[in-house]
Amino acid sequence: MPTGTTRIRLRPANSSRLSFGVQVSLALFAIAYAVLMLRNSPADQDFYWLSYVFLALCVIYLGFILVHNAPVFGTQSYFEFAPGYLVHKAGLFRAKQVFAAENMSMLELLPRQLRVRLKDGDIHVLNMREVKGTRRLAVLRALLENFATRYGVALREDAPATK
Template sequence: MPPKTTRIRLQPANNSRLPFWGQIGFGLLWIVYTVALIVTDSGLNDLHFLHYVFLAFSLVYVGYVLVHNAPIFGTQSYLEFTPAYIVHKAGLFRPKQAFPAEAIKGLDLAPQQLRVQLQDGGTHALSLREVRGVKRKRFLRDQVRSFAAQHNIPLRDAQPAI
């Protein structure tokens, strides 16, 4: 990472119906159940290969939950301020969104959201609920303010400086 960039780590969005430990629990339950079926099955069933298929799918599911929610491969969700861009990455399986400074018409900084208004009329809302901690939120606000001041972008800040 170049020294002039600032990357703010985001927590994974907690928008699933089951919490992380519930998903892991279900995956481990499926694995234990399938292994028990494999051990107790003495080949009497013609479809015993399905146990191995279900075991493989259970392992893939647990791997997916771990990769999606835990920083196994480094920081996967972040908001980055470079000298010429704002880059938003929402997770491992999501593409980056890069907003060049010359294409930004205005920035709206709300308590839970950063809205990027583009020159072509489009608006992108970036959720700031994933930013944890008072210091990190203050640092993010400072970065948005300095980016807007550096590129002469109009900034509407709903929350005054603390």
């Protein structure tokens, strides 16, 4: 990571319908089922290869769950203060949101969200529920204040940004 960059690690919002544990349990059950199908069916049966396809898809699904929910490849959800830019990354399979300081008119820090108002009138809302812990939230607030003063962006804090 470059020296002029600061990242705040985010914990992704739990937006999935099934929890991580339930998804892993279902994937493991499907893998066990596929293995039992392979053990108990004769090799001369038609469409025997479909059991291998099902097993491969179950293993791929388990890998997807693990990569998406666990920091296998490092921190995947973060809020980054780069020189002249704010970067928000919501997860491994999601695109980065990059906001240039020269295009910002105001930053609004609310108790549960950060609003980035751009000069062209667009408003981007970032979920601050993903920032866990009072210490990490205080660091984020300090970095926002430093960023706003360095690049001349107005910072408005409506209420204390605590839980």
